Amino acid sequence: MHRSSTTSFTSFLRFAASVTIGLIVTTTVAEAQRPVPVKPKQIQQSQVHHEQIIPAGFFPPAGMCRIWINDVPAGQQPAPTDCASAVRNRPANGKVLFGDDPPKGKKGKSDKTKSSPTDELVDLITRRISR
Numbered sequence: 001m002h003r004s005s006t007t008s009f010t011s012f013l014r015f016a017a018s019v020t021i022g023l024i025v026t027t028t029v030a031e032a033q034r035p036v037p038v039k040p041k042q043i044q045q046s047q048v049h050h051e052q053i054i055p056a057g058f059f060p061p062a063g064m065c066r067i068w069i070n071d072v073p074a075g076q077q078p079a080p081t082d083c084a085s086a087v088r089n090r091p092a093n094g095k096v097l098f099g100d101d102p103p104k105g106k107k108g109k110s111d112k113t114k115s116s117p118t119d120e121l122v123d124l125i126t127r128r129i130s131r
Contacts, residue, residue, distance in 0.1 A: 052071070054068060055074050058074050062099045063100075064080040064082065065082065065086035065087070065096050065099060066079070067089065067090055067091070067096060069091060070093045070095075071093070080099070100124065
């Protein structure tokens with residue numbers, strides 16, 4: 001009788017050892033599947049976006065728009081097109097230039113005579129309605 005109890009105890013130890021190893025393996029695998037927190041990307045000095053100067057001759061005519069792609073030379077920019085297409089097709093690294101926008105002079109001021117933002121808004125609405 002002593003022999004059978006030793007065999008059952010050995011069988012129990014084998015079973016307990018295999019269960020313990022199985023639990024360790026499954027928890028290790030579960031830990032491996034835990035999402036790792038993503039660190040925000042740091043902007044390097046070379047990646048900082050600088051406003052590109054647009055030559056006055058490259059603004060689209062009134063009533064049209066132009067897609068302006070950053071870091072592309074002025075001579076290689078897309079041709080003027082209708083504003084709906086320009087807004088719809090603008091790439092992530094570009095902007096839309098509207099033909100009604102006058103070229104900006106130094107310090108971001110318009111080359112036109114000084115007028116208040118309200119006057120400019122009224123002029124814009126009047127031009128849109130008269131078309």
